[in-house]
Amino acid sequence: MPPFTESGYLPPGIWAMSWADFWERYGYNSRRANLLSGLMFALKLLIRSGCQTIYIGGSFITNKERPNDIDGCFDGMDIDIGMLDPVFQDIDEQHARFGCELRMDFMSAFQGFLQKNRDGEPIGIVEIDLRSFDPPR
Numbered sequence: 001m002p003p004f005t006e007s008g009y010l011p012p013g014i015w016a017m018s019w020a021d022f023w024e025r026y027g028y029n030s031r032r033a034n035l036l037s038g039l040m041f042a043l044k045l046l047i048r049s050g051c052q053t054i055y056i057g058g059s060f061i062t063n064k065e066r067p068n069d070i071d072g073c074f075d076g077m078d079i080d081i082g083m084l085d086p087v088f089q090d091i092d093e094q095h096a097r098f099g100c101e102l103r104m105d106f107m108s109a110f111q112g113f114l115q116k117n118r119d120g121e122p123i124g125i126v127e128i129d130l131r132s133f134d135p136p137r
Contacts, residue, residue, distance in 0.1 A: 001025060002124075008063040009117060010124030014055070017126050019043075019133045022056075031066045038098035039070050042087075046074055046102070047130055049083040054102065057114030057125040070100035073110040 001021070002011050017025070027033040043054065051074050058071030084104075087093050091101050103110050114125045 004063045005123075007117075007121075010061055010126070012115065012122040013124045014111075014115075014127050015124050017128055019128055019130075022126060022128055026060060029065065032060070035060065035067065035070050035099045039100050042094065042098040042100055042102055043130060043133060045085040045087065046079075047133060049085070050078050050080045051075065052078045052130050054128050054130060055105070055111050055114060055125050056128065057123075061124075061126050069095060071114065072100065073103045073105035073114065076104040076106045079104065 001015055001017060005011055023036055027036045043051075046054070053075045054072055055074070056070060056072040058069070059067040060070045087097060088102060088104060091103075094101055105111055111125065115122060117123050
């Protein structure tokens, strides 16, 4: 995984990480670990519907000490819509339950959105393959 740029972002691109490596790199304080715990519960629900890949962007994957939440998306092509928990249709409910916002993405549209900062400059995002997701018990 590359170091952060001078602006505190990942360099442009999609950077693959395992769940364990993601937790180790980004869960370094209590605020971040708490957000990751919420994300872990959301991912368990996504896996039940067949989700295989998520992408995380936003302030959580920067050098910001206390991000507000975790922003990301998941590949909608792998999903059994009938098995998808309704929480993934309500961003406010996701924030309340998990502290994150995970949008279903088709054709990589939201991935593209995540790969730009607020000034429109290209930044990196993280890809996590959920087929190897092994959360702590």
